[in-house]
Amino acid sequence: MNIILLGAPGAGKGTQASKIADKYKLLHISTGDIFRANIKGGTEIGKLAKSYIDAGKLVPDEVTCKIVEDRLTWDDAGNGYMLDGFPRNIYQAEQLDKFAKVDLCLNIDVDEKLLMDRICGRRVCACGESYHVSTLNGATTCAKCGGELYQRADDNPETVKSRLDTYNTQTAPLIDYYKKQGKLATVTSGEGSPDEVFAQIIKILG
Ligand code: AP5
């Protein structure tokens, strides 16, 4: 099964992807994580992506689509995957339809008022896990792998405003795109706890 995880910045895509990957053994592919790994590695893609990510804008479609198309040819994508953060506009969705088969789009619905706090309080680990300061009880390392937690460079109020604007203008139209294809499932419990959200996702996935 190939799933798209849709939702605004901070909606919980990464948090739920980790849970879905554990239970359903689906590969988690996050374009944001791929770009951050490239930035860390100092690659040409990383250098290009950084300016867009720092500004809360989308990295150009040609670059992003090619990365995903290539990634889906790896052997480990053969048993099903979750795309987290891709597609992010109609053009990317149309390209995806040309090189992959999408079974389901899970849209995690969360009121925008909650997102700023969630994102600015987020701490992440290089292994992909994310936490919120309110539940860390002062811990500075990852409960899953022991890695050092840090704050993402784009998790500051100014960039978050721009990311939310980008989401509303470019990404939200995908809700209708997948509804028309009969592939949309809305996760209405997005404002509940991560476990409550996951419980609804399990019901949807069966
Ligand atoms: P990306 O990394 O995809 O970031 P994003 O879409 O802005 O989403 P986030 O990762 O911020 O949020 P999330 O939904 O994963 O939430 P999380 O689970 O961490 O993209 C970053 C940038 O890369 C983009 O701005 C763009 O520049 C570029 N990019 C990426 N893909 C691209 C593409 N396809 N095309 C072009 N450019 C692209 O949770 C957030 C916080 O909330 C955490 O602290 C978490 O602990 C907490 N939390 C989660 N769930 C709950 C809950 N249920 N209750 C309470 N707290 C919760």
Ligand code: MG
């Ligand atoms: Mg994420």
